[in-house]
Amino acid sequence: MTVKPPPPPPSSSASPPLSHRQHRSLTSISHLHWAKILTSSSSSSATATKPCRIQATTNSSTSTTTTDITPRWNSDEALLNLLRQRKTEDAWIAYTQSPHLPNPTCLSRLICQLSYQNTPSALTRAQSVIRRLRHERQLHRLDANSLGLLAVAAAKLGDTLYANSILKSMLRSGYLPHVKAWSAVVSRLAASGDDGPKEAIKLFSQVTRTIRRFSEPTMVMDSRPDTAAYNAVLNACANLGWTEKFRQLFDEMPESKCEPDILTYNVMIKLCARTERKDLLVFVLERILEKDIALCMTTLQSLVASYIGFGDLDTAEKIVQAMREGRKDLCKILRDANSKEVPSENESEVFESLLPNMNYSNDYEPPLLRKVFSPNTRMYTTLMKGYMKAGRIKDTVRMLEAMRNQEDSSSHPDHVSYTTVVSALVNVGAMERARQVFTEMRSSGIQANRITYNILLKGYCQQLQLQNARETIKEMISAGIEPDAVSYNTLIDGCILIDDCAGALKFFNEMRERGIAPTKISYTTLMKAFSVSGQPKLAHDVFIEMEKDPRVKVDLVAWNMLIEAYSRCGMLDPAKDLVDKMRKKGVYPDVATYGSLASCIALARKPGEALLLWNEIKERCGLITTDEIKVTKSVSKVPVLKPDEGLLDTLADICVRAAFFKKALEIVAFMEELGIAPNKTKYTRIYVEMHSRMFTSKHASRARQDRRVERKRAAEAFKFWLGLPNSYYGSEWRLEGEGGGDDEYAI
Structure with missing residues (x-):
């Protein structure tokens, strides 16, 4: 049974402010319901109520007259009718022209429908409603469903900071979100950069800690973590390499009536890779088979990718070859490959708890796969990436040719395969050959995507062929593929390589004109352009713009880039202030x-x-x-x-x-x-050129000579370290032409 929150009392203040960020599109999900967190002592005896709509609440302390109510009611009813007919555009116009704030039902439905449109402009409109409500301290007019949908959408679009802020505000306001909403945000945070994985673990802990406060399980039934939620937070632990936290959460799963699935063990493979425990990969596969969990191609592909990450191409090739031969004894093959490895003592106790089969006796017979798995396009492409990483360009190209000749259509090259070969050729500067493969790709009926074009852009910029890069981005747009921030970041960086600061700024402005939000890399790359050109104040202006942009976080890289801009000009005081x-x-x-x-x-x-x-x-x-x-x-x-x-x-x-x-x-x-x-040679040259006449003045006063004693002793010690003649060798250091003026460096 789901619980909808009752409306807050009129005397209560508005919900905590939500930070706003711009989004691009919104993916709809099914309706979610929410539990109101009861903080009073009677929470245990609270009963579930049917979902209901929150009635409008105003800040006015005086009653509204009848003459005011009628036009307000008519306006809200007209807006609601438009929303019921799914005329979202007309509803938005009606909202903007309304002289008053609509009732909670209209506001919540308007935000949901704007979100469902999946367009940047619609989502911007939805968030403008949020900003208005926050400004007027009327956030309590929205129901939890609309906020939850917005949080899920923001997470799916990559704006995890905004999504996280919505959920935290809901928790602070006393609402417990549905597991589909908060687990989606945890999942996106876990996969994001910066502090995303840490924030994912914090959010998971905050929600589960709140759930434990309820003595009545039915009150939080829809918010309790499921296996997907645990997989999301376990992925965050794996990305951070936090083995102890991983084990703690893994052990909690049975308590929450959640059973590990194949995705859980796929994440465990990632943990082994992150913690450099190649010797444990085979035990994860065996554990999956022991627990009779259905194996999938993603697991085998993850194993191949992990061995490639360890630089063990031989074992990766053995896995693929065994699959080609239809063998089921993959565990035995990996155990034989493991026999050459020295088991690591790195956090062995944690992994013994996760993988008890790693301590089985030597006569243990490894389990067989339940069925035969044949390599597919993704598997071959993963192996191609391994060849590319190892610098085996010829093998990468040969793999592409072999895939073309496969009888099984599921093994034919796709856009990822072709892009991998293009990337390998770009990395070695073979742009003509890369362009040929790109042409072959399109002639085969495989459409290039944005990543393929971005790799070509990178190659042309690295080869200082900016004109070809400009033509490529025009070709990209004419093909119906919109460039993204990575495309423009590459072009800006290319301008830096040819000292074209104006060109870098032009591309940055063009990116914003096209509605593409600059990333951290965009800002720091443009700062680098001004830094290299000796314009630290312009770099500082970019830094200030970056601080004002709520979509990005100013990190150490940005600070360092700005400090470097001033340092290049010898402006020490501003650099120290920064x-x-x-x-x-x-x-x-x-x-x-x-x-x-x-x-x-x-x-x-x-x-x-x-x-x-x-x-x-x-x-x-x-x-x-x-x-x-x-x-x-x-x-x-x-x-x-x-x-x-x-x-x-x-x-x-x-x-x-x-x-x-x-x-x-x-x-x-x-x-x-x-x-x-x-570099003793360099220091010797500096000493000979600058200090060979030190302490040789015959006209210095006695007091001045006494003050030089300590410095002379240090100089002699330094000469001793350099291997030059010095007092420690029993000889004096002299060069011809001695007898110059007073010591310039004397104190």
């Missing part, structure tokens, strides 16, 4: 950030700043352990830094040029600890 702002927003500098600052310090010729930067890097690397730092680390989550060769070499270069030999020795010693070989 680093401070970045920290305040909870984004911590990484190696790229410090590398840009170090380059900026060298360009600005402010070696003293290099010492401050080196001290900060030492703190992040754990080379300094003061009480203050211990306290800071205990209350914060500052990630540990691992500097690379470029950063340390730049800092050492600055210190050597500035005669900070003690610090230079610290840096090169740290480089050697990390296994990085310092």
